[in-house]
Amino acid sequence: MRRTHSGAALLDPPGAEPETRDDAATLATEFDFVLPRGYVDSSGTLHRTGTMRLATARDELVSQRDDRVRENPGYLTVVLISRVLTRLGTLDDVHAGVVETMFASDLAFLQDMYRRINQEGHTRAGVVCPHCNGEFAVDLSGGRLGE
Numbered sequence: 001m002r003r004t005h006s007g008a009a010l011l012d013p014p015g016a017e018p019e020t021r022d023d024a025a026t027l028a029t030e031f032d033f034v035l036p037r038g039y040v041d042s043s044g045t046l047h048r049t050g051t052m053r054l055a056t057a058r059d060e061l062v063s064q065r066d067d068r069v070r071e072n073p074g075y076l077t078v079v080l081i082s083r084v085l086t087r088l089g090t091l092d093d094v095h096a097g098v099v100e101t102m103f104a105s106d107l108a109f110l111q112d113m114y115r116r117i118n119q120e121g122h123t124r125a126g127v128v129c130p131h132c133n134g135e136f137a138v139d140l141s142g143g144r145l146g147e
Contacts, residue, residue: 028054028117029053029054030051030052030053030054030086031051031052031053031113031117032049032050032051033049033050033051033052033109033110033113034048034049035047035048035049035050035102035106035109035110036105036106036109037103037105037106038089038103038106039088039089039091039098039101039102039103039106041091041098045089045090046089047088047089047090047091048089049087049088049089050085050086050087050088050089050094051085051086051087052084052085052086052110052113052114052117053084053086054084054117054118055080055083055084055114055118059080059083059084060080062083063076063079063080063083064076066079068096075096075100077107077111078096078099078100078107079096080114081099081107081110081111081114082094082095082096082098082099084114085099085110
């Protein structure tokens with residue numbers, strides 16, 4: 001599922017090609033996801049579903065000026081991802097402290113998703129079936145099986 005700038009939810013049929021029109025009414029700005037493992041908060045609650053929005057130039061610039069990033073350039077990913085996550089489970093505030101305590105596989109998943117939605121405009125990837133060599137698209141945002 002993806003959301004437009006107006007907040008309306010849009011569902012793509014399986015294997016659908018990404019929207020290529022420049023029509024602002026169809027611009028997807030938020031993308032739902034399911035983390036591979038999930039974030040476990042201090043009370044032991046598992047949070048797996050969330051939403052990531054498109055990054056702005058400001059997100060990237062402000063993240064680079066962050067003191068934690070100046071001290072450790074590797075921290076850039078943590079700050080940047082925390083700025084574009086709009087929802088993670090039932091958490092009220094998704095901040096850098098949350099992102100830095102995620103499992104490495106979940107952070108890698110979010111980094112890949114960030115790259116896909118900000119550079120390619122979607123979360124789909126072309127794959128080939130190892131059994132029949134059929135080509136098809138899958139949504140890497142982690143929807144339920146069969147969707």
